[in-house]
Amino acid sequence: MARNLMVSVLAAVAVAGAGLAAAAVPANLTAALGDQKRPPADSSRDVARKPAELLALGEVKPGQKVADFMMGGGYFTRILSPAVGPTGKVYAYQSSEFIKFRAAYGSEQSSVVADYKNVVPLTAPVAAAGLPEGLDLVLTVQNYHDLHLKAFPAETADTVNREIFKALKPGGIYLVVDHAAAPGSPLTVADTQHRIDEAIVKTEVEAAGFKLVTADDKLLGNPEDPHDKGVFDPSIRGHTDQFVLKFRKPK
Template sequence: MSRVSILALALGLAASSLALTASAATPSANTPSAAITAAIADVNRPQADRDRDGDRKPAEMLAFAGVKPGDKVVDFMPGAGYFTRLFAKAVGPKGRVYTLLPGELATRSQKAVDGQKALAQDKAYGNIVPLVQPVNAPVFPEKVDVVWTSQNYHDLHDAFLGPADVAAVNKAIFDALKPGGVYIVLDHAGDKGSGLRDTETLHRIDPETVKKEVEAAGFVLDGEDDALRNSADNHSLKVFDPSLRGHTDQFVFKFRKPK
């Protein structure tokens, strides 16, 4: 081999080594930040929440959503507050977390109202603000960075909320976000092509239906996360079935409001 060839080979190997080193040093988009890691390690989180971390993968979910210190986040239909507490710690004292409870649900479920109030009054989380608003026309105190809804989008289509005017809901969320803000929809997957068939019976929804509805409000699909997918779930059982609960096949979409 000539001296020129040896030199070229050496330069090529050096360049490859530098590229691999740079790749290893650069975190991926879904690498949890220090703020997210600290939020998950928060000693104030209920043990019941900690016990679900293996199934719900909170570090990856918050990283996928891009939640960071100082953000304003809306937790739409927060349930028992599993993600609410994580958001509160991840955004820190300069951030804000709004729990949005539809008024239609609040009038029927005192448990939901009491749970939301308890979150806001917990001294360990001083940046949570409860909101009770009409589902079709929610009003927000300010523009926000992230709107999150977990395992509830399908409920917009059944008697649980009326059903709601889904186009109006998505448009209200679009308007509430800052330009470049994101809308995260995590829900139980239904069969491909099933549309809205199983929203009330099995509490599932066809992922493609969600895409079409949300994009119709002006959003652009900006990513999907497969961390919660489960190929062993054949979509035939209700999500509350004891053999499947907590392990359903779930999709996670990130929609972005164009700048």
């Protein structure tokens, strides 16, 4: 009896171990995080931003063509480049409107392009980004709400989602991460708090033809976020509650 119990326990441990191994971060992403070209300021944010787990969800593989949409300072571009490798390509999109608003966005894009040979810069108005077709992944992190800023026409999000749908190959992934607003919040919080209601994103992206695959509120979630402050408020900055939505273009 005791021996059979021990065998059962060992078998259970073996299964659990196999499950953990299967969930391990792919080697290309582990190596990308250790890339020596990454600034220490970027690496220091990895614990909070969980880039390996996020890009594993995005199914990033060597040789792929991917886009970092609204690349900001290039945090994810610098990870995607070594992750897809020399046979892959990363399209680093920075909107012309954002560069006009903050010139550093342009210089940050130039810096990333100078460091990584497989990164192609794209700079155009947000409603006509010029993404190439045949992409495996389009990633946008903490930027979807910007499509609803009052500075842009009301239809901007719909226009962008349709362009991304066209750019992705059948089966391609659209991965959206953003600061969560309180459920039921109006779109005006995009301007006042730089947040957006997750339900709005789901509705808009699915309207473009995408299918929702995963809705993850835990990977980057923070249940202690009161959702009533702007994301730059010192009391919450860097610790906002964020949602992750993975959509796929039907084959």
